[in-house]
Amino acid sequence: MLQGGYPMSAKTPIGSNLKLFRAKKKLLKDFITNDPYLSGELGNYKHGTLFRHDIVFVSITDGSRTADLFIGEGEDFLSAFASAMNSAEKYVSDNDIVPLWVKVDCVNSCKICTRAEFEEEIRSSREFFFKKGVSFDTGFETALLEAQLNCCGLINYKNGTLDDNKIRDFLSSRTTLESIPDNVLSFTTVGYICDENKKLYKLYPDEENYGRRIVPELTKDDIKQVIETSSVYLANAVKDNGQFDYGVNPVNDFHFVTYNILRHSGTIWSLIMQYDTTKDEKLVPKIESTIDFLMQSIEYSDSDHAYLVERKSDEIKLGGNAIAIVTLSTYAAVFDSDRYDKLIAALANSVLDMQEEDGSYYHVLSFPDFQRKERDRIVYYDGEATFALARAYSITKDNRYLDAAEKALDYFIKNDYTRFCDHWIAYAVNEVTIHDPKERYLNFGLKNANDNLNKIFNQDTTFHTFLELLMAAFSLYERIKEKNIYVSYMQRFNFEAFIRTIYRRAHYMLGGYLYPEIAMYMKVPESVVYTFCVRHDSYRIRIDDVQHYIGGYYNFYRNFDKLNEYYKQITDKPKTRQSETPVDSERASFVNWILSNI
Numbered sequence: 001m002l003q004g005g006y007p008m009s010a011k012t013p014i015g016s017n018l019k020l021f022r023a024k025k026k027l028l029k030d031f032i033t034n035d036p037y038l039s040g041e042l043g044n045y046k047h048g049t050l051f052r053h054d055i056v057f058v059s060i061t062d063g064s065r066t067a068d069l070f071i072g073e074g075e076d077f078l079s080a081f082a083s084a085m086n087s088a089e090k091y092v093s094d095n096d097i098v099p100l101w102v103k104v105d106c107v108n109s110c111k112i113c114t115r116a117e118f119e120e121e122i123r124s125s126r127e128f129f130f131k132k133g134v135s136f137d138t139g140f141e142t143a144l145l146e147a148q149l150n151c152c153g154l155i156n157y158k159n160g161t162l163d164d165n166k167i168r169d170f171l172s173s174r175t176t177l178e179s180i181p182d183n184v185l186s187f188t189t190v191g192y193i194c195d196e197n198k199k200l201y202k203l204y205p206d207e208e209n210y211g212r213r214i215v216p217e218l219t220k221d222d223i224k225q226v227i228e229t230s231s232v233y234l235a236n237a238v239k240d241n242g243q244f245d246y247g248v249n250p251v252n253d254f255h256f257v258t259y260n261i262l263r264h265s266g267t268i269w270s271l272i273m274q275y276d277t278t279k280d281e282k283l284v285p286k287i288e289s290t291i292d293f294l295m296q297s298i299e300y301s302d303s304d305h306a307y308l309v310e311r312k313s314d315e316i317k318l319g320g321n322a323i324a325i326v327t328l329s330t331y332a333a334v335f336d337s338d339r340y341d342k343l344i345a346a347l348a349n350s351v352l353d354m355q356e357e358d359g360s361y362y363h364v365l366s367f368p369d370f371q372r373k374e375r376d377r378i379v380y381y382d383g384e385a386t387f388a389l390a391r392a393y394s395i396t397k398d399n400r401y402l403d404a405a406e407k408a409l410d411y412f413i414k415n416d417y418t419r420f421c422d423h424w425i426a427y428a429v430n431e432v433t434i435h436d437p438k439e440r441y442l443n444f445g446l447k448n449a450n451d452n453l454n455k456i457f458n459q460d461t462t463f464h465t466f467l468e469l470l471m472a473a474f475s476l477y478e479r480i481k482e483k484n485i486y487v488s489y490m491q492r493f494n495f496e497a498f499i500r501t502i503y504r505r506a507h508y509m510l511g512g513y514l515y516p517e518i519a520m521y522m523k524v525p526e527s528v529v530y531t532f533c534v535r536h537d538s539y540r541i542r543i544d545d546v547q548h549y550i551g552g553y554y555n556f557y558r559n560f561d562k563l564n565e566y567y568k569q570i571t572d573k574p575k576t577r578q579s580e581t582p583v584d585s586e587r588a589s590f591v592n593w594i595l596s597n598i
Contacts, residue, residue, distance in 0.1 A: 021060075021092045021099040024194040025085050028104050029078075031200045032192050038077060038106075055107040055140050056080040057189065058088045059147075062098040063526035066152060069174070071140050077106065100196050101516045101525075105145060105189035108205060113186050115162070121186070123160035126460065127536050130155060131210040134162070135185040141175050145189065147211055151521035151539065153251045193517045203517055208508075212515055218506055223557045226513055226532075230546050231274035231283075233531035234267055237543060238286045242293030247542035250514070250522040250533065256542070261297045261310055262320040263544035268294065269327045270547040273554050276334045291331070294324065298343070301370045305353065306346035309367045316365040318354050319381040321347045322388035329391040341395055348392035348401050351385050355404055359411030361385050382408065382417070383424025390431035405432050406441070413444050421452040423465040423548075426472035433476060442480060443489040449473035450493050457501045461536050462512035464545065467505045467552030474502065474559060499566045506556050511535065512549065 032038060053073050061067040068091060072084025081104070092099055122130050128150050135143035144167070149155050154170060156163045164180055171177050191203035191211060201213035215222060237245040244267055247256040268290045275283045299309050308320035325347050328340040354362045363381050364374035389405040392398070409432055417425050429445035449470060456466045477495075480487050512532050514522075519529035522539070532549040533539040556563065 054080040057105040110187040127157040229530035242289035322384035325388035359407040386428035423469040464548040471555035
């Protein structure tokens with residue numbers, strides 16, 4: 001079973017895999033030859049003055065191991081395609097493997113450069129964001145796709161060099177490479193994939209989105225798919241004892257041995273949100289078992305004060321109590337249950353004890369003596385605690401919690417917490433103003449988004465929490481509009497830039513989603529496909545990362561119809577000098593646009 005919930009073929013009758021491969025080969029051939037790109041840019045392209053032939057790569061995997069690569073050369077695309085496919089077909093026939101994913105890459109640019117020049121380009125790229133392939137011979141027999149260089153760990157990003165030993169080992173099943181030559185071929189491709197359902201996708205050839213499927217316009221179904229499949233990944237990560245498989249490096253399939261109970265708690269929140277969306281009853285025992293595991297880390301200093309303890313360090317973190325409150329209060333709302341109400345209050349009482357007179361918080365206590373250990377650990381705890389207090393108020397109606405949350409917001413305003421670009425602050429101010437919509441808090445919530453639009457748009461990694469920040473601010477904005485609340489900052493709030501930036505992030509974050517065209521080059525593709533990763537950290541998959549991706553997309557999905565209405569109003573307007581750049585156009589153009597509007 002694929003982690004994304006797509007069933008792999010069971011043991012198939014002899015010959016059926018070959019039949020399936022031939023069907024996918026024909027689908028790809030028809031799809032690619034009907035692409036105007038083939039007769040346009042690619043048709044006009046030959047590899048500089050040194051090469052006159054087309055080069056086509058075919059990648060294939062059954063999902064259990066990294067894709068095998070087959071290379072074809074010919075005077076035109078069709079002959080190169082046939083050459084590569086013939087080799088791939090023989091492989092399928094000889095090994096009787098399931099051709100789960102079949103991908104075609106056509107070389108569309110190529111240049112000779114020195115190894116030193118090639119590695120200089122690597123050093124100028126962010127880790128795992130180098131977007132070119134390499135060949136160590138002019139016949140491409142030793143070629144490596146960009147996806148292989150990155151997903152198979154063949155670049156030493158720490159040193160900014162190719163990893164000679166890994167490359168030689170990797171190529172050993174295909175050819176013998178004694179050493180990497182002084183001159184290499186640097187190339188890019190345009191790609192196409194046929195997935196497990198025989199659906200066909202063209203892949204982006206541009207550097208920013210290079211190698212993943214083209215999504216010209218985000219649909220509600222697109223968003224639903226990434227939420228559901230990544231939630232299935234989290235559900236599948238629940239062990240028998242209620243603990244999650246904390247994380248994995250998909251490049252080498254190394255599973256993390258550490259654990260973090262705060263992140264465990266936040267991940268339960270994601271599962272509850274998924275249940276709220278789908279009402280999938282299969283999620284309920286997963287949710288219950290993970291909460292039971294969470295309960296093992298709850299300790300009381302007295303009958304009215306509870307704490308979430310990080311056992312490995314004997315610490316009590318403000319954020320731990322906070323996220324436990326958020327998770328349990330969400331459980332209470334979604335399942336209409338008062339099962340954890342007393343615990344929510346006891347956890348909230350402890351948060352109150354960790355708040356200072358000025359509204360700030362003390363961050364870390366020691367366990368088992370409950371003594372103060374560390375004043376400041378990470379700024380996120382402040383927003384988490386404030387969000388949690390407001391959530392505790394929604395369950396208990398104890399005014400102490402709302403009063404403390406408002407005192408914290410006043411501290412954030414006084415100390416300009418907008419500079420932290422913190423999604424938890426956005427969650428907190430949105431939640432507090434549901435209960436008490438004071439103008440200064442609403443102003444602060446809008447400012448927290450507006451002041452950070454340029455930073456958020458320009459972030460060159462997927463940075464999943466930014467969409468959470470934007471969507472919390474959107475909820476606040478909509479409430480202001482619906483209730484016709486006077487908020488002075490509305491006159492300064494750049495709503496058009498705000499909506500465009502939401503769409504920009506929602507599109508760009510798909511670069512962290514492991515579609516088959518990326519996952520197929522990981523060590524065990526079927527175990528990581530259709531979930532989210534942090535690309536710049538070796539494609540790290542960790543439960544809290546997946547949680548935050550889901551959090552942003554969950555609220556984007558819930559507000560999709562209204563967002564889409566706003567976006568169409570913006571993009572359908574007569575073009576002016578200040579509004580002529582769509583959200584998914586070139587970054588430089590949009591940066592100029594957004595700077596002129598903030």
